Amino acid sequence: MSQGKTAGQGAAAKELRISFTLNGEPATLEVSPSERLLDILRYRLGLPGTKEGCAEGECGACTVLLDGLPVDSCLVPAYQVRGRRVETIEALDPADMAHYHARGMTQCGACTPGVVVTATWIVRHPELLETHSIRELMAGNLCRCTGYDGIIEGVEDELKERGRAAGPGAHRS
Ligand code: FES
Numbered sequence: 001m002s003q004g005k006t007a008g009q010g011a012a013a014k015e016l017r018i019s020f021t022l023n024g025e026p027a028t029l030e031v032s033p034s035e036r037l038l039d040i041l042r043y044r045l046g047l048p049g050t051k052e053g054c055a056e057g058e059c060g061a062c063t064v065l066l067d068g069l070p071v072d073s074c075l076v077p078a079y080q081v082r083g084r085r086v087e088t089i090e091a092l093d094p095a096d097m098a099h100y101h102a103r104g105m106t107q108c109g110a111c112t113p114g115v116v117v118t119a120t121w122i123v124r125h126p127e128l129l130e131t132h133s134i135r136e137l138m139a140g141n142l143c144r145c146t147g148y149d150g151i152i153e154g155v156e157d158e159l160k161e162r163g164r165a166a167g168p169g170a171h172r173s
């Protein structure tokens, strides 16, 4: 094996040290360039609530909040969260999950963590509903069970319960 090839392989495997805020707490770890945010959450940081479905940015099962915005953690290289703020389903209020379950937003549960993370983003930002419907904002989260109506109604109810107007775009289909 040539010297050059060995050096190149070493560079590819180099670990990067990153620090970021995870669910309100500081986190620091070494990551390889190929690790995804989803991997470090589930397998290195003890947060298995974020699920893997398609692994290619289609289903939304792996949704987390990055600096307050929903992202597919299967598409985010772990090193890109350096200095940023990550929130997972584990950080959200368990009471919210119970509310959503009671409202029929969950059936098999495969999509539920991602759905609830996106729903949380909408409930935190009702101004989004001035220009988008709940259905549009939830379009990145696929669900095979509910037909989506239960999800949409669950978000509407949560907005009402918190005294937040759903806005003119909320009911557009
Ligand atoms: S697992 Fe990430 S979008 Fe499907």
Ligand code: FES
Pocket: 105, 106, 107, 108, 109, 110, 111, 112, 142, 143, 144, 145, 146
């Ligand atoms: S509840 Fe089964 S996929 Fe959504």
